[in-house]
Amino acid sequence: MRKINKQAPPDDLDKYVRGENPQKFEEIHHSKYYPKLYGECIDALKAEQNNLSGYTEKPLSSGIHIDHFRKQALFNTQNMVFGWNNMIADEHHLGFGADIKDAVVKTSIDNNRLINPVLDDPHHFLTYMDEGIIKPVDGLSKADKDKAEYTITAFNLKHKLLTEKRRIAISLVKTYKSQNLTDEEILGAMKDYGFTSAVEFALSDD
Numbered sequence: 001m002r003k004i005n006k007q008a009p010p011d012d013l014d015k016y017v018r019g020e021n022p023q024k025f026e027e028i029h030h031s032k033y034y035p036k037l038y039g040e041c042i043d044a045l046k047a048e049q050n051n052l053s054g055y056t057e058k059p060l061s062s063g064i065h066i067d068h069f070r071k072q073a074l075f076n077t078q079n080m081v082f083g084w085n086n087m088i089a090d091e092h093h094l095g096f097g098a099d100i101k102d103a104v105v106k107t108s109i110d111n112n113r114l115i116n117p118v119l120d121d122p123h124h125f126l127t128y129m130d131e132g133i134i135k136p137v138d139g140l141s142k143a144d145k146d147k148a149e150y151t152i153t154a155f156n157l158k159h160k161l162l163t164e165k166r167r168i169a170i171s172l173v174k175t176y177k178s179q180n181l182t183d184e185e186i187l188g189a190m191k192d193y194g195f196t197s198a199v200e201f202a203l204s205d206d
Contacts, residue, residue: 001057001115001122001155002052002117002122003122004054006084006085007048010040012034012037015034016034022078022082041087042064045089053089053090054089055067055098055101055155055157056097057197058091058194059193059194060089063093064089065090065098066087066089067087067089067098067102069116074108074111085119086118095161096162097155113150114154122151125137128170128198130167131167132163132170133158134162134163134166136148165195169190169193169198169202172190173190176189177202186203187199
């Protein structure tokens with residue numbers, strides 16, 4: 001998980017909300033005047049996130065959807081449901097990511113225990129091991145450590161697929177470093193692999 005620097009939403013999103021006054025997000029699929037809006041939102045979110053899942057950093061490829069960081073069932077005001085800062089692109093996957101979060105998080109208190117990649121810097125909370133395991137940063141306060149641990153659990157960030165992908169990324173970076181490639185060259189070679197935070201961890205690990 002890494003910080004998402006939100007950009008401006010698609011122009012039509014505000015026009016749609018003001019013009020059609022939707023109350024549920026599902027209504028976006030049935031807009032008479034903005035039938036392509038959902039796809040436009042997906043494209044804009046992918047661009048913001050460098051085509052990576054906003055939660056796992058896995059490259060987005062199929063089953064891409066808009067997740068509400070703060071669940072619609074718990075935060076159901078129009079400003080929250082259609083708020084750009086509450087929208088994050090992810091893939092449908094039963095093992096990790098947004099789908100797991102929605103099953104684990106039951107209350108607004110639970111939701112607020114999560115690291116918010118739009119508002120928080122996940123690198124303050126999370127780091128990695130050479131084996132690809134994600135863990136809380138050493139020396140965190142109790143509150144921040146609890147937040148890190150709950151986030152790892154809620155998104156199942158220790159799933160074996162994610163762990164293996166991070167392990168491979170870290171191993172590749174170490175191989176490239178042994179071949180005396182520069183950081184820029186390594187980042188270029190790894191740009192389509194995803195898991196950028198693990199790549200950066202390996203680059204900084206001397």
